[in-house]
Amino acid sequence: MTARLELKGITKRFPGVLANDHVGFAVQPGEIHALLGENGAGKSTLVKMIYGIMQPDEGEILWNGARITVANPKAARKLGIGMVFQHFSLFEALTVLENIALGMDANIPARELEAKIRAVMTQYGLLLDPSRVVSTLSVGERQRIEIVRALLLNPSLLIMDEPTSVLTPQEVDQLFVVLRKLASEGCSILYISHKLHEIKALCDTATILRGGKLVDTCEPKVETSRSMAEKMIGGSLKDIKREGRGLGGEKLVVKGLNLPADGPFGTALKDISFTVRAGEIFGVAGVAGNGQNALLLALSGEEPTARHAVTVNGTEVGHMRARDRRGQGVSSVPEERNGHAAVPVFTLADNAILTARDRLGMVNRGLLDAKAARTYAGEVIEAFSVKATGPGAMAESLSGGNLQKYIMGREILQKPQVLVVSQPTWGVDAGAAAAIHQALVDLAAEGSAIVVISQDLDELLSLCDTLAVINGGRLSTPMAVSDAKIDEIGLLMGGIHGEQTPGEVAHAV
Amino acid sequence: MRYKLEKRREPSTTMLVVTPVASVIVTMLIGILAFDALGVDGWAAVRDIFLTPLLASHKWQDVAVKAAPLVIIALGLSLGNRAQVWNIGAEGQYIIGALCAAGVGLAFGQAGGFFVILLMIAAGVIGGALWALIPAVLRTRFSVNEVLSSLMLTYVSLQVLGYLVGGPWKDPNGRNFPATAPLPESQMLPSLEGSTMHLGIIVALILPFAFWLLMSRSTFGYQVRVVGSSPNAARHGGFDAKQTIWATMLIGGAMAGLAGSLELTGALHKIDLGFPSGYGFTAIIVAFLGRLNPFGCLLAGIVLAVTSVGGQLAKTTVHIPDSTAGIFQAMMLFLILASDILIRYRIAKRA
Numbered sequence: 001m002t003a004r005l006e007l008k009g010i011t012k013r014f015p016g017v018l019a020n021d022h023v024g025f026a027v028q029p030g031e032i033h034a035l036l037g038e039n040g041a042g043k044s045t046l047v048k049m050i051y052g053i054m055q056p057d058e059g060e061i062l063w064n065g066a067r068i069t070v071a072n073p074k075a076a077r078k079l080g081i082g083m084v085f086q087h088f089s090l091f092e093a094l095t096v097l098e099n100i101a102l103g104m105d106a107n108i109p110a111r112e113l114e115a116k117i118r119a120v121m122t123q124y125g126l127l128l129d130p131s132r133v134v135s136t137l138s139v140g141e142r143q144r145i146e147i148v149r150a151l152l153l154n155p156s157l158l159i160m161d162e163p164t165s166v167l168t169p170q171e172v173d174q175l176f177v178v179l180r181k182l183a184s185e186g187c188s189i190l191y192i193s194h195k196l197h198e199i200k201a202l203c204d205t206a207t208i209l210r211g212g213k214l215v216d217t218c219e220p221k222v223e224t225s226r227s228m229a230e231k232m233i234g235g236s237l238k239d240i241k242r243e244g245r246g247l248g249g250e251k252l253v254v255k256g257l258n259l260p261a262d263g264p265f266g267t268a269l270k271d272i273s274f275t276v277r278a279g280e281i282f283g284v285a286g287v288a289g290n291g292q293n294a295l296l297l298a299l300s301g302e303e304p305t306a307r308h309a310v311t312v313n314g315t316e317v318g319h320m321r322a323r324d325r326r327g328q329g330v331s332s333v334p335e336e337r338n339g340h341a342a343v344p345v346f347t348l349a350d351n352a353i354l355t356a357r358d359r360l361g362m363v364n365r366g367l368l369d370a371k372a373a374r375t376y377a378g379e380v381i382e383a384f385s386v387k388a389t390g391p392g393a394m395a396e397s398l399s400g401g402n403l404q405k406y407i408m409g410r411e412i413l414q415k416p417q418v419l420v421v422s423q424p425t426w427g428v429d430a431g432a433a434a435a436i437h438q439a440l441v442d443l444a445a446e447g448s449a450i451v452v453i454s455q456d457l458d459e460l461l462s463l464c465d466t467l468a469v470i471n472g473g474r475l476s477t478p479m480a481v482s483d484a485k486i487d488e489i490g491l492l493m494g495g496i497h498g499e500q501t502p503g504e505v506a507h508a509v
Numbered sequence: 510m511r512y513k514l515e516k517r518r519e520p521s522t523t524m525l526v527v528t529p530v531a532s533v534i535v536t537m538l539i540g541i542l543a544f545d546a547l548g549v550d551g552w553a554a555v556r557d558i559f560l561t562p563l564l565a566s567h568k569w570q571d572v573a574v575k576a577a578p579l580v581i582i583a584l585g586l587s588l589g590n591r592a593q594v595w596n597i598g599a600e601g602q603y604i605i606g607a608l609c610a611a612g613v614g615l616a617f618g619q620a621g622g623f624f625v626i627l628l629m630i631a632a633g634v635i636g637g638a639l640w641a642l643i644p645a646v647l648r649t650r651f652s653v654n655e656v657l658s659s660l661m662l663t664y665v666s667l668q669v670l671g672y673l674v675g676g677p678w679k680d681p682n683g684r685n686f687p688a689t690a691p692l693p694e695s696q697m698l699p700s701l702e703g704s705t706m707h708l709g710i711i712v713a714l715i716l717p718f719a720f721w722l723l724m725s726r727s728t729f730g731y732q733v734r735v736v737g738s739s740p741n742a743a744r745h746g747g748f749d750a751k752q753t754i755w756a757t758m759l760i761g762g763a764m765a766g767l768a769g770s771l772e773l774t775g776a777l778h779k780i781d782l783g784f785p786s787g788y789g790f791t792a793i794i795v796a797f798l799g800r801l802n803p804f805g806c807l808l809a810g811i812v813l814a815v816t817s818v819g820g821q822l823a824k825t826t827v828h829i830p831d832s833t834a835g836i837f838q839a840m841m842l843f844l845i846l847a848s849d850i851l852i853r854y855r856i857a858k859r860a
Contacts, residue, residue, distance in 0.1 A: 015515075302744045323747025332745075340741040345520070346734075353731060354746040367726050397518050 002065040004029045004188040005050065005157055010059035012045050019045040021212045022059065027157065027205075032179065032189045034199040034220060037209035038232055038429040039401060043192050046209070047159050050190070051083045052076040074105055082150030083159040088142050092135040096128060100149050120151050124178045139287055140171035147178065157188045164198060166288050166455065169490035176202050194232070194430075195458070196225035210234050233430045245441070247465070248278030251449035252330075252418045253311040257318075259298045261473075267291040269298060272475045274468060276418070276449040281440065283464030284453040284475070287493050291473035292422060292453045293335065299420045299451065300332035301325035312418055326359060329417030333407055333424065335453075337400065341407045344396035348388060349377040351395050352410060359414050376413075384409035384435065400427040405436065412439050419443060422453040437463055457489065471495045514854040524852045529798050529805070532844035533559075533812060536837055544829075554827045558819035558834060570706050571818045572811065574776055577713035578603070578768035580810035582792035584720045585764025587801040589757040591724070592737040596758060598644065598659025599765040600789025601666035602637040606766025607773045608670060609636030611689055611780050614696045614773075615678060621695020629696065630770045637766015638759045640666065645758035649751045655758070667785065674780055688781035698775035707775030712767075713810070720803035733757060765789055791817070794842040813838060 003026035012020040020042045027033045037043045048054045050061065052070035060067050063079055070076045073083070090099050101113055108116070117130055126144045134142060143163065150158055160179070164172045179189055179202065191203055199206055200220045208216045208231050216231050230236055253275050261268040269291050276282040286292060297303040299310065301322040309318035312328050320328070334340045342351045352373045357363050362372045377391035384405045388398050395403060408424060424440065425433035440463065444450050453470075454460050460467055461481055468478040469492035476492045537555050544551035562568040582599045589596050596602075610633035617625050643662060647653035671687070680690035700707035724730040735743040736753040743750055768788065777784060795813050799805030820834025 300745070301747075321747060321749075322745060326747060334745060336741070339739045340745055343735055343739045343742045345738050350731070354735065354742060357728070363728050366728055367722075368728055368731060370726075394519050 606769030633770025641762020
């Protein structure tokens, strides 16, 4: 059988980086093929070449046995290659139909297009009203638009780039049904992910990349998640050591926390209450855009709230701003690294001053102690193996993962009483993620209370003692991770808890 | 061969220094070509505008007197610009500062001396700051763009000046000219024997050090830089953006007011309709040409003062209007802004 797509010796160089080094593999008709690797392993570069966004420096691409050059994405779509990107390109103020019509290469009359869309939707169970305005749709529904857009071209290869990172477990299941149906009809699927259990559940073959090189091709169904992870990182995974951690008294008490929405597409926080004890790691799960950012801002003090809403060690701090809350021992790491957690055009030493100046005495009579800042930045770089030229390196010159390690280290080494982190290992490789997780557990073991806000449910389940789900700005009742059920968490993530009105569900996305 | 812009890993410090110098040189070259094309001796024009004031020692005092207010105002403006606060109304704050100083002087009549002069200057500083307070309040309370409000207030200040010098403050012995009476000698800043060099020039030489300390070594300077480059990071770090806007606007106004009061007490000694000579606007160019760096402002202030003095000179030697200097100043600003991109990007050959 001729392979649908075959890559031979594909090489792509960027200044100073070999993004793909003689990569070759084949995707058969009707096969669901996983492309697995850590951030920076070269997955994105590889699919960008298949989809015609970039051209390879060396090597060849065979399409149904014939050698081809894919000049641009339009040419790729003409060949029958469709792609669903991780970040959607949709206009919020337009309807589903209008968005799809805008993305079509051919000019099809609206009525005809609508009929086609409805046909594709019924065929694959992608239920969606074409006249809905995108801003009222959930992330999962928005993804369906992108999938329908790709399916309208009758692709024989569909590339899915990290499609599940924003979905609830139930939505993931629905997506898999669609993908399996497509494959059974002969469409090949190239599935990019680093979520191993999904790959085990869905894919026939997995190609594993590491540092731009192909390291293995395996059959996920016979591998374990751990064995694939170890191939992916090229070493053995360390388990988190979490013994010897007892829970102490109440450290962080949040009671009836409300915060108005920030702008028309923001999410308001409504009556959030939870308690984190000393030594406890408290997880907040949820699909992106359900109030996670607002929660972090309300806890860090960047958005002050009612005085009694937040209590730390028995002191009411709700009315305090970020600086005073730090004085009470509250540190935080927001999701956005560049421009929020760090100033991109400042050196790492100057970025240390941003959050550590008062706690670590870097200010003397209104003047900054540059030496203390450099020393502390050096300690963080050392302790968290940050790859940087030194404390004088610009924050923006670091890779995302390394900057994340630096920022996490900057807060953890200050030994805060309460640490609130959002997406602590986002974009960080598995080895470094394990180190960050270990550092969080160690901090908790010393008696700090930790809140982890993450969209990665696996991360929360392995790290946290207690878990709650945020949806539409409301927090579910916290549950112990040891007796949490995935189904139940999934339903909560999808917004099924009690008396919520449809209007609020729409607003939540 | 095709070229493309490639992002640098780190901003280039070389380019930070090279681009302002190159802007001045390119301005001179364009000047030579443009005047030659117009049938004027281009080299003579550019020489008189850019070089003669530097080479002829008797012009140095003129340069110093003109540079002092430019440097002082530019220092204040560059602080605000670092925080992304765009005060375009320094000219107005300069005028109000001078008027406040003159008002205090008038109140003391013929009395003078150290404390009166100090009081006049203090009044100038406070007056300039209060005039800048208006756009600061409008911006922080009502989100009014400070570019427009501060600029428009300049025209208001001109009307205030016109009213005062043509009305209540008019010199009774001044043959009905709209101007204040000359300051009594006891209210003038001390100046060098037989020269126009006054104490304000010393102030303009010391202030860059103070501003350097403030910008690079103090927590306040850090706050200004963070608020200017990443407002969200500033909030995360616990810095108040509104407070920063207030502070930088007030300092900018205070510096302009200081320059105005020094100009009154040190150089012009009276206020008439010709008192506002555009220092507040030229200082914007000084701040950018000086790369918002205090010592850069000092050097750039001298360069701009040279072109102003040179423009006067060229009027008599090569018979071109003295507004030519303004064209050159604008060209420098244009070129410096255009070459800014080279700090963060490099030109590379396209593969």
